Amino acid sequence: MKTMASKRGILPGFGLTMGFSVLYLSLVVLIPLSALLLNSTGLTWGKFIDVATNARVLASFKVSFLTAAAAGLIDAVLGLLLAWVLVRYDFPGKNVFDAMIDLPFALPTAVAGISLTAIYAQNGWIGSLLDPLGIKVAFTPLGITMALMFIGIPFVVRTVQPVLQDLEADVEEAAATLGSGRVRTFLVIILPQLLPALLTGFALAFSRGIGEYGSVVFISGNMPMKTEIAPLLIMSKLEQFDYAGATAVALLLLLISFLLLLIINTLQHRFRKTAR
Numbered sequence: 001m002k003t004m005a006s007k008r009g010i011l012p013g014f015g016l017t018m019g020f021s022v023l024y025l026s027l028v029v030l031i032p033l034s035a036l037l038l039n040s041t042g043l044t045w046g047k048f049i050d051v052a053t054n055a056r057v058l059a060s061f062k063v064s065f066l067t068a069a070a071a072g073l074i075d076a077v078l079g080l081l082l083a084w085v086l087v088r089y090d091f092p093g094k095n096v097f098d099a100m101i102d103l104p105f106a107l108p109t110a111v112a113g114i115s116l117t118a119i120y121a122q123n124g125w126i127g128s129l130l131d132p133l134g135i136k137v138a139f140t141p142l143g144i145t146m147a148l149m150f151i152g153i154p155f156v157v158r159t160v161q162p163v164l165q166d167l168e169a170d171v172e173e174a175a176a177t178l179g180s181g182r183v184r185t186f187l188v189i190i191l192p193q194l195l196p197a198l199l200t201g202f203a204l205a206f207s208r209g210i211g212e213y214g215s216v217v218f219i220s221g222n223m224p225m226k227t228e229i230a231p232l233l234i235m236s237k238l239e240q241f242d243y244a245g246a247t248a249v250a251l252l253l254l255l256i257s258f259l260l261l262l263i264i265n266t267l268q269h270r271f272r273k274t275a276r
Contacts, residue, residue, distance in 0.1 A: 051248035056224055057233065061253070064230040065260075067141055068209030071148035072202045078149075079156025079201055080194065086157075087164040101158070104151045109214030116147050117219045139221030144229065147215045152205030159201035163194055192271070199268040203261055210257050 051057055086098055104112065120127045120137035127138060137143045167190065175185045213231040220227040230253050237246035 067144040072206035083160040113215035113218035143219040148209035155204035156201030163197040196272040203264045
C-alpha cells in the first residue's frame, strides 16, 4: 500500500513548493482580482444589470469575443502549418524563420497596430489593392481579426511545435506500410495527439485576443456599436470617471472569459485522456 509521501513523489519539498505556488498565485492573480471587487465603489446590482444589458456594452462584447474566436481558430490552423514546416522540413534560413515567429512577443502592441493600420488602410500598400475589390480591412471587424491573428500566432506555434518534435515517426511509417494514406494517417494518428496542444494554443490566443488593446485600438476605428471592443469601452468609462460602470464591464468580461476558458480546458483534458 502506497504512503502519502510516495504518492507525492520521491523528491521532498511538496509543502514548500506548494506554499510558494499559492503565494505567487495569490499575489499575481487572486489579490488583484479581489481588489477589483473590493474597489467597486458605487456599483450596485441595479447598476451592474443596467451595464450588462446596455446595447453598447453587448455590442462591444460581441465584437471582442467573435473576433478573438475567429482569430484563435485561424491561428490554430496556420500555427499547426507553421509548426509542421519548422519540425518536419529543413531549408535555408530555417533558424531565421523560426526566430521571426516570436517577433509579436517582442514588438510593442501599439507599434503593431499602427503598422497594420498603415498597411491595410484604403491608401495603404495592401488596402489600396483591396479597396477596388470592395474589401475593407482597416476600421472593420476584419481588421480587428487581422490584428489579433498577428499577436496570437506565436502562442499556437510554440505550443504545438514541441509536441510535434516528440511524435515518433515509426507509427506513421507503420500506418503507411499497412496501406493507410497520408490524409488518413494525419487525421487518425497524428491529429488526435495534437488536439490537446492545439486547444491550449487556441485558448492562449483567444484569451490574449479578448483583453488586447494596443494593437486593436488603431485599426478598429473605435466606432460604437460597430468596431468598439470591450477593453476600449472600459478605458472610455475610466476617462469619464465612471468607475462603477468600468468595474461592471470588467467583471462581466472576466466572468464570461473564465467560463469560456473553463470549457476549453475541460475539452483539452478530455482530448488528452483520449490521446493517452
